[in-house]
Amino acid sequence: MPLMSDPNRWGLGARTLHWTMAVLIIGAGIVGLYMSDLPNSPQKIRIYALHKSVGLTVLALLLLRVTWSLADRRPVEVPMPPWQAMAARTVHLLLYALMLLLPLSGWLYNSASGYPLQWFGLVNLPSLTGGPDPALKGVAHELHEYGFWLLVLALVAHAGAALKHHIVDRDDTLVRMLPLLRRRAAVPTSAVPAVAAEPAIPTAPPAAAPAESVKENPNP
Numbered sequence: 052m053p054l055m056s057d058p059n060r061w062g063l064g065a066r067t068l069h070w071t072m073a074v075l076i077i078g079a080g081i082v083g084l085y086m087s088d089l090p091n092s093p094q095k096i097r098i099y100a101l102h103k104s105v106g107l108t109v110l111a112l113l114l115l116r117v118t119w120s121l122a123d124r125r126p127v128e129v130p131m132p133p134w135q136a137m138a139a140r141t142v143h144l145l146l147y148a149l150m151l152l153l154p155l156s157g158w159l160y161n162s163a164s165g166y167p168l169q170w171f172g173l174v175n176l177p178s179l180t181g182g183p184d185p186a187l188k189g190v191a192h193e194l195h196e197y198g199f200w201l202l203v204l205a206l207v208a209h210a211g212a213a214l215k216h217h218i219v220d221r222d223d224t225l226v227r228m229l230p231l232l233r234r235r236a237a238v239p240t241s242a243v244p245a246v247a248a249e250p251a252i253p254t255a256p257p258a259a260a261p262a263e264s265v266k267e268n269p270n271p
């Protein structure tokens with residue numbers, strides 16, 4: 052699989068970043084919900100440290116992902132009604148914002164609580180507040196907690212839409228983001244065999260269209 056995306060599919064780089072981050076974010080969320088109610092113990096401190104380190108990894112990967120998407124090209128949008136395309140773009144933007152907000156609010160909360168911060172015991176990170184700040188601590192905690200539940204809502208819409216494209220519309224939206232599955236033809240093979248062998252989205256623009264037409268859909 053090519054490293055870079057092309058007009059028909061996401062490249063290895065974008066897919067790897069998408070699914071690695073999805074696993075880490077969902078993992079951090081589950082650990083976050085579990086750890087808060089634990090009784091105080093060295094084990095609780097270790098689990099908090101793990102949660103923070105995974106969350107900071109998400110922040111680092113987000114920076115990498117945004118940089119990557121500037122160099123990569125987005126595949127052409129699968130045909131869909133304009134309102135759906137608009138909704139998809141809005142949810143993607145919201146997901147990017149939350150991928151930034153959650154680690155930063157967690158870091159802010161940690162700083163305002165006056166705790167030191169390390170990444171997997173290897174790298175010391177600075178305090179964002181320069182010491183304890185009770186007022187900011189409350190705000191950061193609210194941002195972290197409500198931000199997480201907003202992420203859950205956005206994720207339900209996002210994953211639900213991806214599954215709807217796959218199961219109901221039977222288009223390529225999900226398949227071209229998954230690591231292993233092969234792309235499916237746009238038209239059932241039994242209906243029009245010769246046409247069905249063609250890719251769902253042409254790799255070259257139609258003769259009449261300007262060469263730039265496949266460059267639409269800039270990176271977000």
Ligand code: HEM
Pocket residue numbers: 075076077079080081083084087099102103104105106107109153154155156157158159160161168195196199
């Ligand atoms: C993708 C990243 C992250 C996600 C999805 C996430 C999610 C969560 C969730 C769901 C909770 C439980 C909220 C509650 O019910 O009170 C939580 C708590 C917490 N998170 Fe995160 N978090 C992330 C990153 C971070 C980072 C980077 C830090 C610190 C550097 C951090 C520090 C904390 C702390 C200290 C708590 C405990 C709050 C308390 O004891 O009430 N989180 N997080």
Ligand code: HEM
Pocket residue numbers: 069072073074076077120125126139143144146147150206209210211213214224225226228271
């Ligand atoms: C925390 C988990 C997740 C986050 C933060 C997330 C975030 C995103 C973002 C921001 C994009 C847009 C990529 C871009 O345009 O640069 C995207 C694309 C995509 N995501 Fe997720 N995602 C998550 C989980 C999932 C899950 C569970 C599924 C499937 C069930 C999924 C399926 C897809 C698909 C199919 C695309 C490509 C859409 C297209 O080609 O227009 N994602 N994801």
